[in-house]
Amino acid sequence: MLDKKIAIVYDWLDKWGGVERVLLTFYEMFPEATFFTSYFDPKKAGWAKDLKIKTSFIQYLPKIIRENRIASFPFYPYAFESFNFNDYELVISVTSSFAKSIITQPKTKHICYLLTPTRFLWSHQKDYFKENIFNKNYLEYLKQWDLAAAQRPDKIFSISETAKNRCKKYYHRDSEVIYPPFDTEYWRSLSSRPKWRDLIKKIPRLASLARNDRGVRKKYFLIVSRLEPYKKIDLAINVFNKLNDNLVIVGEGSEENNLRRISGGNITFFKKITDEELGYLYSNAQALIMPQEEDFGYISLEAQFFGCPAISYKKGGALETVIEGKTGIFFDKQSENSLRKAVERFAKIKYNLRTNTRKHGEENVKRFSKETFINNFRNVISSEVDLPTDRQGNLKKIPRRFAPRDDGGCVMKAIIFAGGTGTRLWPLSRKKSPKQFEKLIGNKSTLQLAVERLLPDFQYEDIYISSNSLYKESIKEQLPQIPEKNLILEPEKKDVAPAIALSVGIIAKTDPNEPIAILWSDHLVKEVHVFRKILKVAAEEIKKNPNKIIFITHKPRFASINLGYIHFGKKIREVNGISFHEFKNIKYRPDEKTAKTFFNSGEYAWNLGYFVTTPQFILKAFRKLAPEIYANTEKILACYGKKIFPDILKTKYGQVKNISFDNAILEKLAKEEAMVIVEDIGWSDVGSWEALKEALESHSYENVIRGKVYLEHVRDSLIYNYQDDKLIVGVDLDENIIVNTNDVILIAKKNSMPKVKNLVENFTGTKHEKHI
Known part of the structure; x- marks a missing residue:
């Protein structure tokens, strides 16, 4: 009945993909349901922010343990067994690992929607355990525990025939197949195909795919996948490294850094991408590459719907979603040679195959419609619970929440510069331990405070620290949450321009068009809520206008001769209470008389050194305005990710011209290239006593x-x-x-x-x- 309590259990809520679309469909079916999970990361799973969620003790483990699946999986059996479902009449576990292990009383019906048996224990153990991390006896114990846990559900429904066969093989249980839901109505709303010039205006970060150096639209193949070992993305990279074709990879995961390291210049990575952007990528791709053995192959349905054929490994769920010759082709062996031959075969038939996919793709996905999924589950649980319906008996619609980054935070990165020596704060600030690492305010350093005021809008992995290599251990000690790869360390002290060129160049390797904020470690900001609001508004503006820089300035409290000034003009517009002004020019530290003139005019603001832009804009500015710095930095960055990078950085960085960023770039910017935000954020430069x-x-x-x-x-x-x-x-x-x-x-x-x-x-x- 309607008043019966329902629970949905999933392994972890920390990402976005095909399975998460299944969870949202369950949410539409059961809007009052409680979602149980091991842990919930609202930054990575903003789509789930409106769900009623209960987490386990894993939520409170250190992040470094919690987010390492292999290191933390001994905790998961206890986490799911600890949940209490005594007050629930129906529990649906959705799982590819541990969620099925919940313990329920006889009065509570437990239905398991099985994505696949725990893959790192059964079908893909070699992909996860390339080294003997765990004792073989312990792994055998976990397999026996997992087998026992699979006997707990009252009934199992598998996501595909492939998952059904695995369930029988590994768990010795029969199951029925209910294919996951494909929401045709939703995807059709995104299937319009505007001209490329309109697309780039709407989604600037796709600009790199619009034209090559000769002005011809780039042709590319596409991978959309979690970047995990069993997905075999390295296989595709190795093939495309030897081909002249471009490859675009969309996804995130534990293998991301390794995959980027082995990728050539013809391979581009995107992550945190919206469905709208994804639709455009499908529409314009040559073909979707699927080198993995899929549990189902939801991604292939998305591609087919947009007329993009698949080149897929001939095993697993793809055999149920891809139609040979009509919506894709297969390769027989999971080898570089087999995939390469399939790509070459595709080149000979691509026009016919793409035509067939546009003809048959949308019809094929109807077999997996959302309505069919709901009706199948309605029939399964009709004796247990009634679904909410309108007066006509139709399932009530819940507002769609299919925005993977709809988390209220900043979709951007931040670089905090922390390389100064701070002699004006002597004797506390010394060469070996400068001011930014000392406890000046309360029990925290200004560096720690600089990171703290970015939270929770930023994830730690989106925060970079630029400093001197001498201070590496101090940074790691004070900020253990920041990944070590996010520490950009100069081998010797330089002025700001070389440091920015190096830092921005490294970040550009990941996403050259994602907004970045340039910030400093030795400042105090009292109005943190205003500061965060400014960053969000500025990031959104840069996403629309990536070829600009936005200066974040401060209303002057007095006529300072120790700070630079920015001359701003009339207000251009206002967004969420934050005003954007015209940019006129930058003035270095003035004398006392000029400072008073600036202060009294009301047209000058303190230049804090804060700004928001894109890596691509900064690199283009260096190439145009400081070509010597650009050329030397490019030589260094060409080796980034390789073993020789530290040695190249050490030998080449000293050759980079030593100059301030203001002198090298900012003072030479054209008026139309910048905008100015003038606000009171309670800012102070605590660079002296x-x-x-x-x-x-x-x-x-x-x-x-x-x-x-x-x-x-x-x-x-x-x-x-x-x-x-x-x-x-x-x-x-x-x-x-x-x-x-x-x-x-x-x-x-x-x-x-x-x-x-x-x-x-x-x-x-x-x-x-x-x-x-």
Whole structure:
């Protein structure tokens, strides 16, 4: 009945693909159902944000363990067995691994929708365990446990005949086939094919596929897949590395870095792609390449619907979805030679095959319609539960939620630059441990705070740190969540232009047209919610206008002579309360008179060094405006991902011209290439003790203290004590800076602080050099 409680159980909610479309169909069927899963990542599975979700203890394991399937799978049996379904009348487990292992009482009916038996224990164990990571006896124990768990469902329905045969082979259980749902109505809404010039305006990151260097539209083959070992994507890459044809790979997974490393220049990767973009890719691809043995082959149905034939391995679910000669062709062996011959055969028949696919593809997918799927499951569970219907008896429609990145976060990357030495914050900031790694504010460094204010809108894997190789261990210690591959480390200290060229060039290897934010590690931002909003709005604008740069500036609080300024013009438009202004020019640090003029005019904003653009825009700017830097950086980047890269970086980076990014690029930009956002984000550059005091004080005569400090009749001073066993006592002091570290005590008047930098520099070559 309608008041009966229903649960849907899935292995993990952390991605988007064909199975996730099945889950959303179940959501349409059972809008009040509770979804149980081992863990839920809202950043990677934004499509599930409206579901009622319950997770297991795995949700709270360290991310590095949780997201490594192989390292964490010993936990999964206990995770799913820990769920309590006593209050539920019907439970549907959707699984390719552990979800079927739930334990239910006799009153609760458990139906399993089997995608495949646990592949890394049975059909594809060699693909996952190329090394003896686990003891053979332990793997045998897991297989016996998995076999026992497969006996728990009251009934099993398999996703395909292939999965049905595996179920019988490995689990010794009979099952019936219910093919997964293909939503023709939804995909038809995306099947219009505009002219390429209109497409590129709408989806800029596909621009690289629009034309080659001769102005001719590029022809490409397509792979759409999870990038996992059993998918055999490396097989296709090895083949296309030897061909002249382009290959586009869409997907994410544990093998991504390895696959990128072995790919040639004719192979392009896309990830976090929308269904609209995917539809365009299918429509214009030569053919879909399927080198893997599929459980079902949902991707081939998507391709056929858009008139794209498949070149598929002749085994598994593809035999049920691809029609030889009408919607695709097969190759017999999972080998480079067999796939290459299939591609060559396709070249001879492609016009006829593409015509046949456009003719038969949409008709073929009707066999797997969403309506058929719903009716089949309706018949299965009709005695257990009623489905919600309208007055005419039709299934009630739920608003579609098929946007894989509809997560409210920023679809972009961020580079935080953290390579400065910070001599103005001596004696806390030293060469071996600069200011960005020291605890200036509370118990966190400014680098940690810079990363923290990007969360949760950014994923850790989308945050890059640019710094000096000397500080690698400090970064890893303070930010263990950031992947080590995201640390872009200079072999020697350079100005900002070479650092940006290197960092942006590396990110461009992944996605040259995805928005990036350039940020700095030694700043304080108090209005974090405004800052995050600006990044989101700027990212969306750059997605529409990838050939621009958006400066994020700050309304000046006073006429500063220590900051640069950006001259902005009239407001262009406003988005979600954030205004975009015309860009006029950049002004370096002015003298006192000019600074007052800027401040009083209301047309100048502080240049924070923050901006949002695309890697492609920055690289084009270097090629045009700083060709020497571009040429040297390209030589370095040509070796990225190869074993020789560290050595090449070490020898070639020193040859890159040492110049600021403002001088090399920003000061030369045309007005139409930039826009300006002017907002108050509570920003401060905490690059000196007096600046830190100003940022933290509520009024000018207030004292800012840290550690054990006792004061009487002291005003407008900063006293930082970093020794727990020592007390600093101050009496009758005004406008002082006192900093106590283990080996140095600094005592100075506020207005004398500029002299400290010169004093420290004079330590070089003396007995005090060890304190620098």
